[in-house]
Amino acid sequence: MGHMWPCAIGKGGIRADKREGDGATPVGVHRIVGLLYRPDRMRRPTDWALPIRPGDLWSDDPNHEDYNLMVRAPYPYSHETLRRADPLYDLVLLTDWNWPRAEKGRGSAIFLHRWRRPGYPTEGCVAFRPDHLRRIVKLIRHETRLIVPASLT
8 A cells, every 4th residue: 555654673684585583574575364363452453353362372383384373272382472461462463474384494474563662673573553553454455565675775
């Protein structure tokens, strides 16, 4: 839709050769493939949003068959908890980075979520001001893409 939003990117900068654990945000044009939200903290933002339940996790273990997929606890492999104590993942847009058929070690989920504070880097995701993230969710259409340029200059 041609909008540019202030955001925070990965502590590893922007990279064309993203790898698991590098903290980088991958260059490219990324489709929005899902929306997760915390039903205990907000109303369902759209009819296509899925609730984050207790025990929902995201596998970031490149050696497991569930790599870069949502999984449920108990899950003994490396993962990220989606239902966090802080509000970072109260509203999460999922991108198609290395999904649905993940390449081992290429990096797990690139989410769009709220930022901790302006300019504070992520682990590779793209983070926005909370009110901007809610606005972005309302603007999403099938053709919506996240565009991460090779350079921010």
